[in-house]
Amino acid sequence: MSNDKGLLIGSITILIGAVIAIMALVRGPWQAWLLIGVFTLWGLWVVLILLLPYMQQAKRSPAAPAAGTATSCRRR
Numbered sequence: 001m002s003n004d005k006g007l008l009i010g011s012i013t014i015l016i017g018a019v020i021a022i023m024a025l026v027r028g029p030w031q032a033w034l035l036i037g038v039f040t041l042w043g044l045w046v047v048l049i050l051l052l053p054y055m056q057q058a059k060r061s062p063a064a065p066a067a068g069t070a071t072s073c074r075r076r
Helices: 004-025 029-060
Strands: none
Touching: 004 029
């Protein structure tokens, strides 16, 4: 997961390139549909490749309770 920042920056670069290409080469009603498709595919890719591993890791290892809460014990 240390390379996630590089993956995200690379995916944003590809997204910008695709958007510029669509804006420059496509006119008419196809332009809106292609832009919607590109952003949808990019959003799905980000969720599946970058967020899903974090969500699975969070589900496997719940956070420890904070100090000073009712679950912590103190010796006197």
